[in-house]
Amino acid sequence: MTKLDARMPEGPLQEKWGHRLEEMKLVAPNNKKKHNIIVVGTGLAGGSAAATLGELGYNVKAFCIQDSPRRAHSIAAQGGINAAKNYPNDGDSIWRLFYDTIKGGDFRSREGNVYRLAEVSNNIIDQAVAQGVPFAREYGGELANRSFGGAQVSRTFYARGQTGQQLLLGAYQALMRQVDRGKVKMYPRQEMLDLVKIDGVARGIITRNLITGQIERHSADAVVLCTGGYGRTYFLSTNAFNSNATAAWRCHKRGAYFANPCYVQIHPTCIPQSGDYQSKLTLMSESLRNDGRVWVPKNKEDIGKPPHQIPDADRDYYLERKYPAFGNLVPRDVASRNAKYVCDEGRGVGATGRAVYLDFRDAIKEQGRDAIEDKYGNLFHMYHKITDEDPYEVPMRIYPAVHYTMGGLWVDYELMSTIPGLFVAGEANFSDHGANRLGASALMQGLADGYFVVPFTVGNFIAEYDVKPVGTDHKAFDAAEKDVRDQIKKMLDVGKQGSRTVIDIYKDLGKIMYDEVGMSRTGDGLKRAQDVISGLREEFWKDVKIPGRADDYNKMLELAGRLADFLELAELMATDALEREESCGGHFREEYQTDEGEALRNDEEFCYVAAWEYSEDGKPTKHKEELEFENVELATRSYK
Numbered sequence: 001m002t003k004l005d006a007r008m009p010e011g012p013l014q015e016k017w018g019h020r021l022e023e024m025k026l027v028a029p030n031n032k033k034k035h036n037i038i039v040v041g042t043g044l045a046g047g048s049a050a051a052t053l054g055e056l057g058y059n060v061k062a063f064c065i066q067d068s069p070r071r072a073h074s075i076a077a078q079g080g081i082n083a084a085k086n087y088p089n090d091g092d093s094i095w096r097l098f099y100d101t102i103k104g105g106d107f108r109s110r111e112g113n114v115y116r117l118a119e120v121s122n123n124i125i126d127q128a129v130a131q132g133v134p135f136a137r138e139y140g141g142e143l144a145n146r147s148f149g150g151a152q153v154s155r156t157f158y159a160r161g162q163t164g165q166q167l168l169l170g171a172y173q174a175l176m177r178q179v180d181r182g183k184v185k186m187y188p189r190q191e192m193l194d195l196v197k198i199d200g201v202a203r204g205i206i207t208r209n210l211i212t213g214q215i216e217r218h219s220a221d222a223v224v225l226c227t228g229g230y231g232r233t234y235f236l237s238t239n240a241f242n243s244n245a246t247a248a249w250r251c252h253k254r255g256a257y258f259a260n261p262c263y264v265q266i267h268p269t270c271i272p273q274s275g276d277y278q279s280k281l282t283l284m285s286e287s288l289r290n291d292g293r294v295w296v297p298k299n300k301e302d303i304g305k306p307p308h309q310i311p312d313a314d315r316d317y318y319l320e321r322k323y324p325a326f327g328n329l330v331p332r333d334v335a336s337r338n339a340k341y342v343c344d345e346g347r348g349v350g351a352t353g354r355a356v357y358l359d360f361r362d363a364i365k366e367q368g369r370d371a372i373e374d375k376y377g378n379l380f381h382m383y384h385k386i387t388d389e390d391p392y393e394v395p396m397r398i399y400p401a402v403h404y405t406m407g408g409l410w411v412d413y414e415l416m417s418t419i420p421g422l423f424v425a426g427e428a429n430f431s432d433h434g435a436n437r438l439g440a441s442a443l444m445q446g447l448a449d450g451y452f453v454v455p456f457t458v459g460n461f462i463a464e465y466d467v468k469p470v471g472t473d474h475k476a477f478d479a480a481e482k483d484v485r486d487q488i489k490k491m492l493d494v495g496k497q498g499s500r501t502v503i504d505i506y507k508d509l510g511k512i513m514y515d516e517v518g519m520s521r522t523g524d525g526l527k528r529a530q531d532v533i534s535g536l537r538e539e540f541w542k543d544v545k546i547p548g549r550a551d552d553y554n555k556m557l558e559l560a561g562r563l564a565d566f567l568e569l570a571e572l573m574a575t576d577a578l579e580r581e582e583s584c585g586g587h588f589r590e591e592y593q594t595d596e597g598e599a600l601r602n603d604e605e606f607c608y609v610a611a612w613e614y615s616e617d618g619k620p621t622k623h624k625e626e627l628e629f630e631n632v633e634l635a636t637r638s639y640k
Helices: 013-023 044-056 094-104 111-131 163-181 246-253 286-290 318-322 332-344 361-367 369-387 442-465 475-497 502-516 523-543 555-579
Strands: 036-040 059-063 184-187 190-198 201-209 215-219 222-225 264-270 293-297 356-359 396-405 422-424 608-613 621-626
Touching: 013 111, 036 044, 036 201, 044 059, 044 163, 044 184, 044 222, 044 442, 094 111, 111 163, 111 442, 163 184, 163 442, 190 215, 190 246, 190 475, 201 222, 201 475, 215 475, 222 246, 222 442, 246 422, 246 555, 264 286, 264 332, 286 369, 293 318, 293 332, 318 332, 332 356, 332 396, 361 369, 422 442, 475 523, 475 555, 502 523, 502 555, 523 555, 555 608
Parallel strands: 036 059, 036 222, 059 184, 222 422
Antiparallel strands: 190 201, 201 215, 264 396, 293 356, 356 396, 608 621
């Protein structure tokens, strides 16, 4: 076990990023055009990074698994993006945004990275406005703000319930400008299947064309990975079905440490599962908790009654009751666990009993239907289309679902992984959210990394390492391509004789993960998960059924490769959760809780980042980055 160095700049917290920028080596404008950079993923982090690197003069290759960058999963983000502009004049500041983020992550994130995130947040809003992103505005023309969980100020900028889509279109138009200029070349429908290292440095990738099946080689002077999180390990999640962890996991197997894999966020406001046929779940934005009130019946005998027949005296507004200071705007991990508790007590509503009400009756009475429609109209429309219930007339039914992963590839302060030249941005890295992400911070981190961090730090790496061009005929590309082809052949050889479909095995993985590595965990449950996942992995490589060929469009082959990686990653998630003998944020071990049922941290033993090194023998090595809190005091989180 080694202690990791985040390469944090010296000096006061408020001056660290400025000092690092002053110290960085630069690539001269006439030399940038000599350097090639690969960006994998074109969501908010990848799209903004590729656009900015192209604008600076680098030659960029941008890869996405969709047919267009506009279809990246960032488009699904709904409620908003945080920034410390303090437009409502309610006491916000860069420091308060920093502190709320540290506290929201249950004091398990790195101070320097989080402060930088808060510091550049205001620049993101200016950038987006300049691009024409249609943020909501007040009557006088000022940008509007609303509240989100874990904060007592209004700092969230939004575009109704379509904020991710509008921000992605802003980044997309900046990206397409560079495509038109010839500085960015797009590679759609390509999946990264391996990382190529030369002399220990990331120098390229191996991809598969998802339409033709062709295996391709691409070289570069640096690789920027922006491929999102690993929530689809659970099968059902709010992520798009194509979201996956393959690129990140293949980098992990090449030497990039994987940090805090047990930190998974289960979002409290999602449309409940309604059948076994579903391949994903639908998010209902956290912004709805600004005006919606969460409740269940006080008495079990009222569960079957229509909600309008249950008087207020017989309703349990449990978040308002337990957390009066924050009410319905407690952080996501707190809201999710409490929804589970009341449903476990037998007071859940709906056909399955795994749902609670999110009720807009009072808000519509006080503000009028038009005002609620202005703020949440598209969300209400979406809920109505999916459930055939009108939330203007009856309460929404919601239940927690896997949404975001705070863990990811370990990166230092400059967002470089343990592999020199491999940078990781957005949800694919671990750096900013600790054990729980506050709402409206994902879009903030993705754009902060892409627009304002990676373009500087990649240039510093190129100048510092004096990177020289390399061709795809290098023997390292031969070896990496052979590994990719061998794995595909191995899967197809098993798949010709196998009897269990990829989806069958995938659903079994999702069930054990949700049951034992989900909202609530125990030591015995995690050991059981390890055994079951190991058995599923063995079954996959002996009995999976994969029709079709490698040199053609083959959706099951595509999915099988991702499942093979999920099975390995799931074992690491269970191992990490088992070894972290404390509760913090989204990682809730039932053995470690307060008398009031809240998370009980153990700062003496677990105030560190767990960064795992891959091992071929299935016994990964844990390395630690000790977390130092020089500017905030470690405290028990309280939202009461």
